[in-house]
Amino acid sequence: MEVYYYLVFGVLVAVLAGLEFSKSSKDRISTSPAFNAFKNNYLVVYSLMMAGDWLQGPYVYALYQHYNYSQGDIGRLFIAGFGSSMLFGTIVGSLGDKYGRKRASVTYCVTYILSCITKHSPQYRVLMLGRILGGIATSLLFSAFESWLVAEHFKRGFEAQWLSLTFSKAIFLGNGLVAILAGLVANTLVSSFSLGPVAPFDAASCLLAVGMGLIIYTWPENYGDPSESKTIVAQFQQAASAITSDEKIALLGAIQSLFEGSMYTFVFLWTPALSPNKQAIPHGFIFATFMLASMLGSSLASRLLARTDLKVESYMQLVFLVAAGSLCLPVLITFLVEPAVAEGGGISPGGRLNLLGFCLFETCVGLFWPSIMKMRSQYLPEESRSTIMNFFRIPLNIFVCIVLYNVSAFPITGMFGMCALFLLLAAFLQRRLMVIAEIHRNRSVEAWVAEKGVDSESEPLNI
Template identity: 50%
Template sequence: VVQKAHRNMESPNPLFIACFLCLLIFLYILRSSLAEKDRSKIIVSTEFKTFQRSYLLVFLIMMGADWLQGPYVYELYRTQYAYSETEIGQLFVVGFGTSMLFGGFVGSAADKYGRKKLCIVYALLYSGCCWTKHSPDFHVLMFGRFLGGISTSILFSAFESWMIHEHHSKSFPNEWLSETFATATTLNGFVAIFAGVLGGLLVDNFGLVAPFDASWMFLFMGGGAILMLWGENYGDQQAPILATLKEAGNRMFHDPRILLIGCIQSLFESAMYIFVFKWTPALGDVPHGWVFASFMTAVMLGSTIFSYLVRTGHKIERFLIGVFVMASVSLLVPVFVSPTKLEPGVEDDAITSLNTKVTWLRFASFLVFEACVGVFWPSICTMR
């Protein structure tokens, strides 16, 4: 009954779909315009293309599994399992905290035991995380967040490490590495958009758990692709994990630039993860799949703007300050613009109309923030 009610509540809103399509068209026009101005292209070998495809296929499937879940974690806890915001916050903290605690060990473990093995472990652990979403039990859901936290640490370290090691072991030129990163970033944006649309369709027809089941299927396919397409590679197997972490810490504190760039990234991503937790309740009853797809399109717009700024000679250190200011202002909007609450059973057309305008204003501010995220990611990677 709850699932049916939710499906009716989150039936696709034509205005949100129209907004998404407008963003997509604008993105296409902008990217096409920039492509016309920059026709330079790196010439690569057939062997490199084969290697690149084997990496991108796996990486994009695994990222798709992650993107599918994003818009519905909070909504599942709130709507289907009726947990309070405090309890949902505790579940999110477990996920983020686990990722923080295990993040430092994942890279060393991948070096020691094999990056391919750890990527398969990612598929297994994240599948377990998806299966826990079928249970309304708080402790089972918390265990799922624990598995998800470890999985996230693996996703954003082991896959890239495997690719870089294979790239160098096959003696491909260093400039081809940027080609793989650029292609992965672009295609990952399209995968995120596709995942948002697919997730919305699944929720409308099968309920809130459906995107997590689809995610499990993606993980199964990705794990199979790893087994068939990837070879194993290692880092320094002799170095103790704790000694490696200690050396990394020493380097960080002896070079102020490393510490500073770490603080910049941590502060921005802290705001980003708070946004991940709060955007669903901030927008209320909206078609989350289409909203998420719009967010991902805004991120791609931001990365396209970054490319334009760099090509036209703008300094990253300069325009990134503006990005921080714009992101801060965009997140101030929902602080000062709030919907008016109505008593249960009370209807007021004027207040309902005002609340609709509030939702759209918040949505617009969130699109600006996501565009800032799209500029921030390649900027911070380049600065690193």
């Protein structure tokens, strides 16, 4: 393995360690023992849920290849997964608002365990069923747990600022450390123990079962709008009304879809971008490096979110601009660096530059997740939180399906350029969101002053 990979990995480790050990009092949030116990319980459950997801990721494609399916067959399986998330997952995920977020979280575990079991069968229709179940589970993973956390956090009377601490730690562990460990465990099960490509799915089932037990015995139930008379159609109408009547919610949904669409497209493109002529690259090590960069971003986000003098809407503009620049790099490199012609060998000079840019993008991903969670906790109405979050995933899943279907029809540089434009648009929309949010805050202050009859220039406001 080249020294270059170790150098990049070592630099990220050093920066991450520096961030974690150099936190000042401004970067730390003072909390209570009750909150710490609540937070730690959630982090354990969330980490188990993410471990169940990450264990499967590296070997989904490999398993289908093991069963001798063609690239076209595999592509249709992936499209079915995203399509299921968009259609069935949106409905199932939205039911959590009415029937309970705890029940929705348990449903995630059951659905994903069933999806893992289908991987034991080489029959295409069984594997297709597994992808449909996996799509439903994905929608639940990205809506039910966050909705339960936000509702339970405020139900217990914890301070709003403490929520950002849970978000940043969840991403640091679940999308960083757990992802790295899951990749290593999956590789050990398949390669070192020679258990075959289905072994990581069995391990995922075990972790999901443990997490489900913790949810059942330690989590209370909470709801959005438990009204018995409200149908699923009425729930969707209420969510759609909230989106169309509040520009902040609509902007937040557009920003999320643009960034996540670019992120999922990047997942498909980074391998051919680093090895366009079938160069030998250490995929597992590069994946671990990306996850470490994401951990670095979440650690940085925890410092930013802890500062009361800094608004999340403000710094996220810069994050989107940096992310756009990092995905512009493959386009620029085609003009600045002589492309490698010979097949095989190690990573090219252009590939090294791309790798640095991709690590920067993953750092932005680590910043994005806790920050978008924080904004959702501020702007989404509690009674239809899960429904609106799944609404946001509809354009995302449509976009990813289109990309998967046409991924071979466009050059890689064109795809990266498109993602960069989406991220620039996200930065523009983030700017708009910041302006509207500031206007809304000022109006709230003015309304409070008018109601209380306080002279805002002579007496400090504590709202």
